[in-house]
Amino acid sequence: MDPTEALVALNLIEHVGPVRLRQLLEHFADAPAVLRASKSDLLRVRGIGEDTADAIANWERTVDLAAELQRIREFGCSVITQADENYPKLLRQIYDPPIVLYVKGRLEPRDQNAVAIVGARRTSHYGQESARKLAYQLAYVGVTVVSGGARGIDTAAHQGALTAKGRTIAVLGTGINLVFPPENAELFERIAANGALVTQFPFNRPADKQSFPIRNRIVAGMTQGTVVVEAGLTSGALITAGMAVDYGRQVFAVPGRIDSPQSKGCHELIKKGAKLCEGAEDVLSEFEYLFPASNRPPAPNETGTLPALALGENEQRVFDLLGAEELHIDDLIRRSGLPPSTVSVSLLSLEMKRLIRQLPGKNFVKASPA
Secondary structure (H helix, E strand, C coil): CCHHHHHHHHHHCCCCCHHHHHHHHHHCCCHHHHHHCCHHHHCCCCCCCHHHHHHHHCHHHHCCHHHHHHHHHHHCCEEECCCCCCCCHHHHCCCCCCCCEEEEECCCHHHHCEEEEECCCCCCHHHHHHHHHHHHHHHHCCCEEEECCCCCHHHHHHHHHHHCCCCEEEECCCCCCCCCCHHHHHHHHHHHHCEEEEECCCCCCCCCCCHHHHHHHHHHHCCCEEEECCCCCCCHHHHHHHHHHHCCCEEEECCCCCCCHHHHHHHHHHHCCCEECCCHHHHHHHHCCCCCHHHCCCCCCCCCCCCCCCCCHHHHHHHHHCCCCCEEHHHHHHHHCCCHHHHHHHHHHHHHCCCEEEECCCEEEECCCC
């Protein structure tokens, strides 16, 4: 048994978490040695009680390691540990880094320049559009956008990064083989192809109230900062923000309407010292050592535009339909002959390139020359 396989087994054992594992590895030579240890030897380790020692000493009775390793191979994912180069460096720095990470897709060194975008599952149109635009802007300049793959703000953040043809990582609160929410199946496939799906949970582990805070610590731990786009006072996004503070990372909050319950969490964060975020420039200004000014989008008081990007076939078709007169999205869908989702993505991309403007009521016009 090699060290990675042993760590997969330890990750499957109840009562063994990252902190206890660290204590075990300090006492024994390596992970395989932990699994070979007798109960009496395990009880000599600081912090290891009867239940944990018994669970480890008898692990082969409760853990089917061969079946888990087969599932990993058949599903086409990989497992990385802290000994691997592509284990997120920032995540190693937290108090309880995951024992293993199941990864579908690829983690890359550039993912160290990552920012989390999180928020409520039940969100407003304003919140979703804000998350998409911010994710687009960050991904466009090379920032990896990390979120939790959930409904609402998380989904919008992943979509925005993908529209910019950037990298995005979804940290799951389930086993890597489960799709939650189920409507995000196609989105998860796109994320795996342009970044990674990541989880510390073994196969077939369903979501529950415990799994989401565990997931949130990975989101906060592997990123330079966390942006909360829209969240009520009881939103799990505030848990992620609190963890980011504990890890010494920057927290940002997007303001909303003062009479909206969905904005209360963000406004509370701003009152407590989170940086008010109106766009990517507010985030990037905190990380100038990572992103040269020449790569940053212009500040609100600047008149420049983002570097021109070649338009895709669908973008060009939608753009050609627009003029100085406003046109509703339903008319664009009908005239273009494209699926509604394709038109929506094209409009977002064109808006980010500052070629078009969105007006109230889902109407669009070509942008006036600067």
